[in-house]
Amino acid sequence: MNKDNGPIPTSPLFALINKDRQWLPLQFPELPKVPNLINLSQLPTPEMFLEQLLNVTTKELLDTVMDFTFDEILTEHVQFLLYNKNGSITSMDMYSDKHRLINISEPIKFIIHGWQxxxxxxxxxxxxxxxxxxxxxxxxxxxxxxxxxxxxxxxARGAKKVGEIVGEFIFNLTKSNKKFLRKVHLIGHSLGAQVSGFAGKHIKKLTKGLQIGRITGKSKNCKYETVICKPFFF
Structure with missing residues (x-):
């Protein structure tokens, strides 16, 4: 018993809210209506989801998984866009004669985009x-x-060949002195990270064991990086 305010109610839904310091029931506002839950029957099946996400049929997906092979890619289908500091862009391909525009004594960054x-x-x-x-x-x-x-x-089937084309380009770029390989940094975004890995592997094959300086794989929203290979030293 509280001599000033009367017996203390056992329910938590009471509070001292009037000027006479009496225990009165709390008044709660009406809660908004909860929307109806998603009708699970309206969700796409896993097969439909994959078809819409990857833009392929279920049969194509299963056939690829069961017998995955890499496609051949023409070298001219891969372009190397040199972004100059003055804002201009110089386009090159595997057999370009514009390599002289590159100062290979400075760090070389290759940014490789992903799907779409x-x-x-x-x-x-x-x-x-x-x-x-x-x-x-x-x-x-x-x-x-x-x-x-x-x-x-x-x-995905083209990633390996694209990576090999990138590797060939870097090999030709640095063939005057393989020490410049340590200045090469591949930055792959999404599927481009797979391309970067294939490029690094191909360079190691072409140079009989040498590696580029660094490979970074990035996801769409990732602010961090994963260093896939370490620099080599002479």
């Missing part, structure tokens, strides 16, 4: 701008959009 993207995407341009703002770099955007813009299975 391009070598001149805003993400690539933002990274280029960041590098040019902090130092002297050769920065390439690798454009393989003639294959990355197609359905996912086609793009």
């Amino acid at each position: 993207s391009t070598g001149d995407h805003e993400i690539v341009k933002d990274m280029v701008k960041s590098y040019h703002s902090i130092g002297i770099y050769n920065v390439f955007g690798v454009d393989w959009s003639s294959h990355s813009k197609r359905n996912y299975l086609h793009s």
